[in-house]
Amino acid sequence: MALLSGWSFAAICFVVVSIHYYLLPYVKTYKHLQDIPGPFLAKFSNIWLAIGARRGKKFAWVHRAHEKYGPIVRVGYNHVSIAEPEGLHTVYAHGNGFLKDRYYEAFVSGVPGVFNVRDRTEHSRKRKIIAHAFSPGAVHAFEDHMSENLRRWVGQLDRIAEHLGPSHSHAKLDMMPWCTYIAFDVIGDLAFGAPFGMVAKGRDECESQLHPDDPVTLTKGAETLNRRGEVSSTLGLLPALRPFAKYLPDPFFSKGLQSVRNLHGIAKVAVNKRLSAAEGSSKSSSRRRDILQMLVDARDSSGAPMPRDELISEALTELIAGSDTVSNTACAIFYWILAGERAAPGTIIAPLLAELDAAIPADAAIAKFEQVKNLPLLRRYIDEAMRLHSTSALGLPRIVTAPKGVAYGETVFPPGTVLSVPSYTIHHSAEVWGTDVEEFKPDRWLKGNLTARQNICFNPFSYGPRACVGQNVARMELSLIVATALRRYDFELYQEVLESREGFSKKPEECWVGIRRRR
Template sequence: MDLLQYLFLCSIFIPLWIVLYYIVPYFTTYTHLRHIPGPFVAKFSNIWLAHYSRKGQRYAAVHAAHRRYGRLVRVGYNHISIADERGIQVVYAHGNGFLKDTFYEAFVSGVPGVFNTRDRAQHTRKRKIVAHAFSPGAVVAFESHMAENLDRWVKQLDMIAAQGDVNGFARVNMMPWCTYIAFDIIGDLAFGAPFGMVEKGRDECESQVRPGGPVVLTRGAETLNRRGEVSSTLGLLPSLRPYANYLPDPFFTKGMQSVQNLHGIASMAVSKRLDDTGKPEQNKRHDILALLLKSKGPDGLPMQRNELISESLTQLIAGSDTVSNTSCAIIYWILAGERDAPGTILPRLQQELDAAIPSTGAIATHVQVKNLPFLRRCIDEGMRLHSTSALGLPRIVTSASGVWFEDAHFPIGTVLSVPSYTVHHDAKIWGPDVGKFIPDRFSPQSFTSRQKMAFNPFSYGPRACVGQNVALMELSLIVGTLIRRYDLVLEQKEMKCTEGFSKKPVECWVRIKRRA
């Protein structure tokens, strides 16, 4: 066959394949969704959603689509986004029987963990094991590990602040420093030792992709970001997954390498800890991995090594990515709120912190900050405005009778999601000042039942974040320590963000100096 014949056949069969694969199902299998509006391409495939995942702007594209088309938007050939707080109960509540979408299979590295397993029985087993590591009593015992890392963190920030100009302020990007402290804390909790990012002042971890293979230094946060970006994209385009390593786009090749590197970070850290199990100092440790090693599932069996690595990897991702992104965003929004309404945020927050934390202490303790009402309102308002878990977490309808939302019926097999970012920015729920940082909207007298239903920073139902108590503890300690110890002034007009699985501030430039 010569080249002309080959091109001729391609010109016939490729369009024919597109028609059969994308267009025919629109008129046959998915006719029940044709009345739901959405971007034109999204009616036929997941390419529209994958395109914006590839750009790191999925949350923004979905938000814009809802503003254009309304409460229900068809964002994929079989995927409906519901921008309504009542959808949270419908899609994520206990007892509805929904399953995680095949989207999550792209996040499996090794064996499935509690985050990405789609099997209901396996998830129940894994969650029961992992939940012991995040009970209220266990969380309190984690504080000593957090304190050691926070102490190193403020020493580094003290040195930066000491290099101030004539007004006493130094300039620093808080995003990397939020990343360093979050990685070191979760390293300490999940693996028995911090990664050393705070002490080194750079994003660096050891990784061993293959057992017995070479140990290499890799950028942990960068690796995590790339893994989130590529997995979120491939989760929407499952037919590309087997070929991702061979695609000419470096987004996919570098992303797949990051998947391996991230697994290597967790694998090496777990191996180090298991090798040190017999040492007295390790036997006395009370951390997540120690609890996972001691725990048994309903079947009476402990976790195997590959399962330990997968669960530890889940904790690494959840405990570093979400805490670093959220803490940085909260700092930004506190300072932005103060800039927009001088004297209404920082003085009030610092007064509350000063009254709770003795002047002799370099860092806050959990007992000192856990019940501070204005600090908690600032944290909640920062989580609402930023929405680290901004994308709609996709679930598959499994009931044979389907499910109804208002007058729309979604049969078995339909994928539904509720976009947290859009619900958190709905002026009908939060008021016309929805884009402003107003912590007192979370005060008991202002926080309405509708807002309570809509506020969803940790997801909801049986798949809600199992580590949210640890996350809130970390956020209180990080933000409380920083705001109490330093004077801070925001140096950028707006916070730009990119999104892998979670939403990440690109940077957060501030001026900093020690408070008198």
């Protein structure tokens, strides 16, 4: 009887807490959102969205919700998703005063970096410092580092391509790991002064150190990054759960939080190695021109340099942004170009090869950016693949801060409302792109073909003052990787669908192709 009464008391407590935590805010604080349609559970908490994040499919859950409920959907207790191009200006434009949501706090490791800092003044300070590292002159200097890594990459792909399959036509290859290896090595070279060596080793491996006195250990960098993105994206939606997450029985949380620490350790080892080497050289002429050196040399408005812990956080930001997004996008570009060729044989690959062969000398192992940066077909193919894959697929959450709220159409969202625009959904909107929205159609990017709404809609690098500061580097790297590979090798696509999982960004799970050297 005592046990029963104990359980009864616990049940009563649970009901009372649930009413106060979930029901009262629905009735009182967020009653202005009651008429906005959405999943039932999302009206009371972020649990619905967090479950989607836990399963690596948040982008797909939000997309299906918009298909069911319309362009404006309530996806959390105070979170509204706007799946229309016009929403980009409302939510992300300069001068609207919105803040990043608390969601970003789950991505902080060490001190906040330019990606996850929420304070506008601090973000402005950081962005001004970092922008120097991505000026046109600086980006031009990065190509030498990219080229060295690309030569190692094609050397490995050449060896793989020699081992032809049973049909003696193509060797079988999963492009996803090899896109990961080249992206990690390039950003390692740019942000830390040396590649991680993934291409040379042909495996996912980085050095990590959690504490100064700990030994340096080997860890899987890409796997660590993926787990970190998934757990942070989940806990970012449930901030009250974060202090207790490591005690949860689901190993997703304990392993994910360990990955957060490991990823910070990878950045710490790389930064410390580089700075120690730099301190041992007194000649300024021997200093490399890369992202880390430019951050070391940068000064804020008071003339102060960036502290070591902030350097590590910013270098970690570059590692994540430069490896995860580039690897995911490069893999998706290969898939969609090959899928487009499969759907319309002879119309996709042949014109691109003609363009590449005319631009790149026959004896060149890799492409140079000067040769490919203005190639119209290559640019259209990359843009169309970025639209279809949308590696930055989620709606980046922003908090309305204006005292009178913000109006969108006939709806006024008061202060405290979280708004977002899901890139994947607007990139897959038939209303915006037409009935062929799910098809690889690079000619939609021909001058004069794009509508005003389509121009607004396309945002692979986000929008407004928080847009990706390194997008010019990303475009350069993607152009070099894709042009080099497609000109050097014949590919066949061996899978029907490109399945993806989402952490912060959307990552292809695998991309099986056949590969052989072009004759």
